[in-house]
Amino acid sequence: MSECMAHLHDSLPPDAIVTNGAGNFAAWLHRFYRHRACRTQLAPTSGAMGYGYPAAIAAKSVHPEREVICIAGDGDYLMTGQELATAVQYGINVVVVVVDNGTYGTIRMHQEMHYPGAERTMATDLKNPDFVKYAEAFGAFGVRCERTEDFPAALQAARMAGCPALVHLITSAEDIAPNRTISGLRSN
Template sequence: RAWLTRARESREAWQRPTELPGPLQLGEIVAWLGRRLPADAVISNGAGNYTLWVHRFYPYRGWGSQLAPTSGSMGYGLPAAIAAKLARPARPAVCFAGDGCFQMTCQELATAVQYGANVIVVVVNNGSYGSIRMHQDKHYPGRRYGTDLVNPDMVALARAYGAGAARVERTEQFAEAFEQALAADRPFLIEVLIDPAILRP
């Protein structure tokens, strides 16, 4: 029993959001979503370092509440969220995607709008392929190549597809944007801006 208590305390300590430089604390946002969403909410994601925050700080509480690739497939999150929403319309479906990950399948916003799959997409925008950049820095210091992104205006892009959208630059802005997304009768994208130097919790 003592060992189990220590193990649980260790896990709970690890799941407490970490504090990072800058005005946006991604760990706090993910933990807040864990408190705000019902246990049957579906959380999906693709591949990239942004998923470290989702897997560490979101408290999955039921079977079928996590949709994620086992093969590191970028772009998986949005189509998975749309499928989940169409299969179970009453369950909230929230997709996390990095900016590079999102652009692999962002055109599926048109599918979501067409079929009334009112998913919420949280795009973690750091202007780079963060996971690849991390490995370049680790294995080839000073030889970073091909990982910086010139992104479109994510909010304008989502609106062009017919979805709602909001941009969040500070932690305290997220709750209002998310409530707006939940109330919207259409798919909704929330772009959260994070410093590209922040690659892990």
């Protein structure tokens, strides 16, 4: 994730607007993406999951000349991902990178820290759809990315799609936050 967010920084223009919802996935964005201009970050306060994608659509509606990218966790995106229909209907060409680790990461991290052991975690595992097929079902572009080295090409394809686009970025729940792993939390 750190390399993907650094690539995002290196490839986007300085006035690009980057949005996100709430979750551990956002920690990589905030740590490894450097905003280079004012009014380029839209992010929630107080843990508002699902904020990033509608915010991206709104930002692109207000600033159609600027590139807009949303970084969303899988659980985060599932809260408002149906707004892909709005983006397609109105031709609002934003890109969303869905960071899919198959879990509500922040909740899982706190369960692991406060109640160690896999048998003590509950209601955090997600059964996700195929997000590429989900995007295509709405008439958007979708691309799956399973390896860090494939992220630049996947992001470029999404940016050049000419329609709303989704990058399905597969990650591991083991890497629960920057510099934190589930194994490490369990060993403390």
